[in-house]
Amino acid sequence: MNALLLVAHGSRRKQSNDEVVHLAEKLKKNCGEQYDIVKPAFLELSDILIPEGIEQCIAEGATSITVLPYFLNSGRHVVEDIPNIINRCTAQHANINISLSPHLGASDLMVDLLISTAVNSTLVSA
């Protein structure tokens, strides 16, 4: 079974983390052909850190897990922290295929998403 783990930074604001949880639920409804399981996880500031997210996927039967960093910039979290955590998880779960996706901001389609988002702008009155 294939799992997708959506990894966000995590926030002290519960509402921000809830948005990621809801996005993962929306992803699950829309990618049924590619992924049997979709879970959210956070780099920090949450109970569901990346190792817990990976263990949740495995508990639901995942044999292959794709980790997708929900980050815009290729900062230290994307370049060092997440790969280091994934390396440790891979060593602990040698029978599971764990893949690391490029971070969201690296997508070639970001430009299209931005243009389509801007279409829904609202005039601000003086």
Add this chain to the structure above:
Amino acid sequence: MNALLLVAHGSRRKQSNDEVVHLAEKLKKNCGEQYDIVKPAFLELSDILIPEGIEQCIAEGATSITVLPYFLNSGRHVVEDIPNIINRCTAQHANINISLSPHLGASDLMVDLLISTAVNSTLVSA
């Protein structure tokens, strides 16, 4: 003339801010029909803050400016800080139409972008 102002948080890491500058350049190449001018600006930690970005657009001849928050979550920056700054800019430039776009994370197409990003994942060896 229509301008698009891409507003990121801003980072102490020059490389992160440069990524936003490059993304704005890429946007400019790909949205010629909708926007004559595309500029980056930052909420903080940069020389180009939102008011400066708006002034740059006006200096290049913009009469209509769409401000697009390059943010994933609807936190305080998106809900309060950016709208407050835009309100002040609107009062200062009453002859310019300034519109505020939803933030990037609110896009209905985010799910598609995530799925397409995950396709390019790389297996991490144990």
